[in-house]
Amino acid sequence: KGKLGSSVTKSLKADPSKNMDAANVYAVMNIISFFCSVPFVVVQELPTLGDEWNKAVEANGFNELMTNIVVSGFMFYIYNEF
DSSP: OHHHHHHHHHHHHHOTTSOOOHHHHHHHHHHHHHHHHHHHHHHHHHHHHHHHHHHHHHHHOHHHHHHHHHHHHHHHHHHHHO
8 A cells, every 4th residue: 555655646746737735645545545455345345244234224224324434434534634
């Protein structure tokens, strides 16, 4: 993650026409990390994903589960932004 991400963001930061402030560098690094980790998640978690999702929905309800997921992602973003 570090080597790939640093080379991409370094080349983007070197181009003055790109607006690569701290928030944009953070976003690019998150996108790169996401795409690098997806194959591992699919291999490890996909067989049990449906069952676990159904258990979580039964225990908490769909709306509460989705609210918690969205709020968690938003708080993580805010934590890393400031």
